[in-house]
Amino acid sequence: MTAAFLTRFFSPxxxxxxxIESTEIGTVGVGEATIPPIRxxxxxxxxxxxxxxxxxxxxxxxxxxxRGWREPGHTYMHPFGYTGAKINGQSFHPFWIRARQMxxxxxxxxxxxxxxxxxxxxxxWPSADPSSPKSTLAYAYHFDAALYAAYMRRLSExxxxxxxxxxxxxxxxSAEDGGIDTLCLSDGREVAGDFFxxxxxxxxxxxxxxxxxxxxxxxxxxxxxxxVAIPSGVSQDILPYTxxxxxxxxxxxxxxxxxxxxxxxxxxxxxxxxxxxxxxxxQALDAPPMADPRVLKFTTGHRKAxxxxxxxxxxxxxxxxxxxxxxxIHLIQNALTRLSSVFPTRRxxxxxxxxxxRVMSEEFETIRDFLIFHYHVNGRQGEPMWDYLRxxxxxxxxxxxxDLFCERGLTxxxxxxxxxxxxxxxxxxGQGLVPQTFDPLVGAVPDAGMLAALKQIxxxxxxxxxxxPAHTVALKKAQTP
Numbered sequence: 417m418t419a420a421f422l423t424r425f426f427s428p429x430x431x432x433x434x435x436i437e438s439t440e441i442g443t444v445g446v447g448e449a450t451i452p453p454i455r456x457x458x459x460x461x462x463x464x465x466x467x468x469x470x471x472x473x474x475x476x477x478x479x480x481x482x483r484g485w486r487e488p489g490h491t492y493m494h495p496f497g498y499t500g501a502k503i504n505g506q507s508f509h510p511f512w513i514r515a516r517q518m519x520x521x522x523x524x525x526x527x528x529x530x531x532x533x534x535x536x537x538x539x540x541w542p543s544a545d546p547s548s549p550k551s552t553l554a555y556a557y558h559f560d561a562a563l564y565a566a567y568m569r570r571l572s573e574x575x576x577x578x579x580x581x582x583x584x585x586x587x588x589x590s591a592e593d594g595g596i597d598t599l600c601l602s603d604g605r606e607v608a609g610d611f612f613x614x615x616x617x618x619x620x621x622x623x624x625x626x627x628x629x630x631x632x633x634x635x636x637x638x639x640x641x642x643x644v645a646i647p648s649g650v651s652q653d654i655l656p657y658t659x660x661x662x663x664x665x666x667x668x669x670x671x672x673x674x675x676x677x678x679x680x681x682x683x684x685x686x687x688x689x690x691x692x693x694x695x696x697x698x699q700a701l702d703a704p705p706m707a708d709p710r711v712l713k714f715t716t717g718h719r720k721a722x723x724x725x726x727x728x729x730x731x732x733x734x735x736x737x738x739x740x741x742x743x744x745i746h747l748i749q750n751a752l753t754r755l756s757s758v759f760p761t762r763r764x765x766x767x768x769x770x771x772x773x774r775v776m777s778e779e780f781e782t783i784r785d786f787l788i789f790h791y792h793v794n795g796r797q798g799e800p801m802w803d804y805l806r807x808x809x810x811x812x813x814x815x816x817x818x819d820l821f822c823e824r825g826l827t828x829x830x831x832x833x834x835x836x837x838x839x840x841x842x843x844x845x846g847q848g849l850v851p852q853t854f855d856p857l858v859g860a861v862p863d864a865g866m867l868a869a870l871k872q873i874x875x876x877x878x879x880x881x882x883x884x885p886a887h888t889v890a891l892k893k894a895q896t897p
Contacts, residue, residue, distance in 0.1 A: 423575035449742040450556040457749040472559035473674040478534040484662035487795040492846030495530035497554035510854040534657040539890040549880040587626040595725035614733040623729035634717040645680040651703035656887040687801040723769040785814040825851030
């Protein structure tokens, strides 16, 4: 992704880009679910959607279904897109809160076209016409991460990237400015450069080993530290959403692709063994496994700095947040997008690095809060991990968000990045929080007018849903050249 991005946007600068990687080193390769910003990233690289979907065995994703997080047996959807429609120029959700306090209206999810389509197994593309109900739709993808990586490699090489099949042993730093001068390869070669991107995964070969940047550990708030992954066959209609099912020591993921289903169990090793986690996941499969269980170990958090001297960490070398909200690939692409606005003007650009480090830290922290919320506001009684998470102390930034919602139904928070008002509203309501009141300005609309508007919005959603094609039909159409 980094190489493809650089060739697309900075080729006029006549940079020479060398990609060093070894096929002998495995990849994590379980980041198969994404969020809507990937569409903008792919488009910015000039990627054709049909070609991309064929190459990566992709399916469409309208949201994430959370099963058993509020309590065993309860489900809710975190949909992409907008729920409802503005009433009198104001956001929809305060009117819904007011109507529910009156005992009127439908469940919040029934005003979400994304949610209705997901559960109906349907899909359609968003409309660019703001007056169309389909303008509220948004989507992302499920795809094979290994195939996506191969696709990006081919794209990079066709655009001039030189790829070296090699293993890096260590980096040599300059005695003058402390930056990296060369990378030493296992075959004795050395590769010099002006700027270095560390995409070496959890090893953090450059940012950690060479630059000695410490890691900020968030395990006290997000104790899950392992995942076991197993691919299985396609057993039913391909659902246009990810499933996240709570378990005693974490949660199972289910990600439907065209050629297989991705399955995993993210868990805290303090509360379950690797063997028991693998057995739990195998028992939950709805189709035969296609490989043996694979256990991955990780620590949640990020480097104290992502950009130091002339070294920038991208992806897992810079930090990791568990895949609960499918943000791993987003954090890579977001890091590159942020870099485009502060690309270094010289070998050591401290001013740009400080700004970049600040905005990336904020991105990680806001996603961290969103993930912690899912765990902290749970009703799963009598299970040690969930009991701990429900009673643990939380960051003050998250505590403020919860107070604002509970007091007045507010989800427009300071410093919001990828997860906005709509995302927080769906998850907070889904987890069972109930606002005490709403924006007083909403009261300016008479009851009859408000209820008529809600009824019309709901009927429009149902009518639009009836006209949408099945997900499988849309998949075939999407891949037509």
